[in-house]
Amino acid sequence: MERRSLLRGAVVGTGTVAFGFTMSRSSLAYPARPGTGPYGPLGAADANGLHLPRGFSSRIVARSSREVAGTGHTWHGAPDGGACFADGQGWIYVSNAELGSGSGGAGALRFAADGTVADAYAILSGTSTNCAGGATPWGTWLSCEEVSRGFVYETDPHGRTAAVRRDAMGRFKHEAAACDPDLRVVYLTEDEPDGAFYRFAPRTWGDLSAGTLQVLTGNDGALAWRTVPDPSAATTRTRQQVAGTRAFDGGEGCYYRGGLCYFTTKGDNRVWVLDTRTTTLSVVYDDDLVDSPPLTGVDNITGSGSGDLFVAEDGGTMEICLITPDDVVAPFLRVSGHSGSEITGPAFSPAGDRLYFSSQRGASNSNGAGVTYEVRGPFRGAA
Helix, strand or coil, X not given: CCHHHHHHHHHHHCCCHHHCCCCCHHHCCCCCEECCCCCCCEEEECCCCEEEEXXXXXXXXXXXXXXXXXXXXXXXXXXXXXXXXXXXXXXXXEEEECCCCCXXXXXXXXXXXXXXXXXXXXXXXXXXXXXEEEECCCCCEEEEECCCCECEEEECCCCCCCCEECHHHCCECEEEEEEECCCCEEEEEXXXXXXXXXXXXXXXXXXXXXXXXXXXXXXXXXXXXXXXXXXCCCCCCHHHCCCCECCECCEEEEEEECCEXXXXXXXXXEEEEEECCCCEEEEXXXXXXXXXXXXXXXXXXXXXXXXXXXXXXXXCCCEEEEECCCCEEEEEEEECCCCCCCEEEEEECCCCCEEEEEECCCCCCCHHHCEEEEEECCCCCCC
């Protein structure tokens, strides 16, 4: 039987059998289905090549290889994962540089209260292939190296203190991180075809210098966390050290809110959710269950104050799609003319009324042609 038909029948018939785990009560409406989004259809491309819903507008805030206007700082190539941080009456948007051979790192854009770009600067340099990461509750940015035995670096979005390498968080092909202030752990994805899903429990919350790295395991449908014996992976990869480690096909973005950790896997185009209180796992979205799926090439993920999830595409049709709390998936925006690129780094300003993201390689599909955008409009849940 065709995989799409098999999975659809299993999900509709039982809600559990197809995936080998138990869904929680809150997830019985999964997986999300295509429908009309809360913002309506996309309009024609604007002057920046963005197709947006009515009432929304865009501007370009930085271009790779070019000086950010009025700052003297040249914006980095291959912009990837990003996040926003409060900065007095303004805010800061940080962005990774997915460049290899020690050319990676991260940069920041500082915005004044009226939204003008007040400064731009580097917050990390000399690293390799900094792909995604995550913000911490104490106001730092975790920049993750997507290389074999890569590291996590904790950086200061304000650029005042030097970045610190956090060895205790393990050496593997890091992708994204999401902090859980309730259980006081950090979830981590791994970009491998048989990648694991991890959590790091700091010895002291707010201090990532020491702690325990654990991996999610699954035996006969029961999920559990087990300690990784050697996080340094000196002789054995972290994902291969614990029997029964649950494999995920290309871990990508990761986002936490209210006891639920959402993450994406690019190999099978799925959005997952882990109920961290019950350690149960569900599939929020699977493009194999949808005819003419609106969301393909799943990658970075974030959320808004309304509970909407925003998922960026690596390729696909160069869209950011949203998944609503009532499990409707629909395009929110599309970038035209950048078919060889990918959308990266979606993040909301602290007020929730501005969305930042990048086209990593721009129209010419080169690392030096990235474009970083801002979209403003009537986002649901904005302050």
